[in-house]
Amino acid sequence: MRIIAHLDMDAFFASLEEAGSPIFKGLPIAVGSDPKGGLGRGVISTANYKAREYGIHSALPISEAWRLSQKAKAEGKPEVVFLPVDFERYNKASAQVLEIIRKHAKIMEPASIDEFYFDLSYSAPLGRDCALGWKKAEVICKKIKKEIKDKLKVTCSVGIGSNKLIAKIAAGTKKPDGLVIAEEGQEGKFLELMPIRELPGIGPKTEEKLNQQGIKIIKDVRKFSREDLYDLLGKWGLDLYLKARGIDDSPLEENREAKSIGEQATFQHDTLNFIYIGEVFDNLCKSVFKRFLQSGFKTFKTVGITVRFSDFETKTTAKTLKKETKNEKEFTIEALKLLLPYLDKRKNPHKKLIRLIGVKMSCLSADREKLNNQNILI
DNA sequence: TCTGGGGTCCTAGGACCC
């Protein structure tokens, strides 16, 4: 039996900004793109709990957030503080959290900038009282929470369970600053009354599909056989069959490597101005290549681009080169060759304006020398 | 209200090789 914890930072970006500047204390804060007086095109990245009282939340269009802020102001409430995303700062904080967790757990998986899994099974040595192990895990998590609060002045929520799925869901049930233990052997019961949307991997589309079958809460999933769920959702249906019963054997993955490096940009105004598009595209390529150099990867083999038109139709094209390369010119030229058809009649016959362009590289190889050694061995 | 930017994983179809 494993004891797995999931730690999820509370409104991470906004909390860090609030903790970093005393003048923001207690105010509604929204981190995201520039609202530009209600004309901005982005979305909210993170809103703190005060801003959530205004109806502002992650992924909300920034223009709507601006409107909500103005409305609150008219009612005599404080205006929302809109702040740009400061990744450097958040990455630093994330690394500090990682360091604190690592002191208490040998096996850990950073799942994102603000989420971490770690294994506390060691607190229940073989042959010892299992309940004691869970108690010890709780004590360790309390310590971790306290250390994070002391050092970073922000809170987090932690879930403890017998696998990653249960731990993650448990952490989400009591935010902010929660600590929830989903007792071993009670996994099925813990989940049964929750809406299916609580299961990671079920988004709007899958939810709708399942609703059509009369499935609303997790318990409802259990009325369907493995075969039924496979027919409905393919391979993911088999996963769902197990997840609905609280079963999840997936291991913690300590050394996950990136599979691609890419960047995209949305224009302030939709455009077909070649010079402007070319300039932005060139900067994207330069920035992606710079990150490639810093990444430690030695080569890439596939170049891809994205074009989003003003009607939100989105096209991607990719080209895998004959040979791996690390050449910047090759990267830029291949990317440009993929982009050009979208600027003229070839792939844009109705001359639709372009909203966004993006570029990425994939098929990254970590270490060419290692690869060569393997070839010699074979 | 009009929809960011960073990613991952899965699927389906076509090309190609044996």
Next chain:
DNA sequence: TCTGGGGTCCTAGGACCC
């Protein structure tokens, strides 16, 4: 002359997550 099937690589698109 007609007809396999398996395996792998590649591309495009979709769903999802933070």
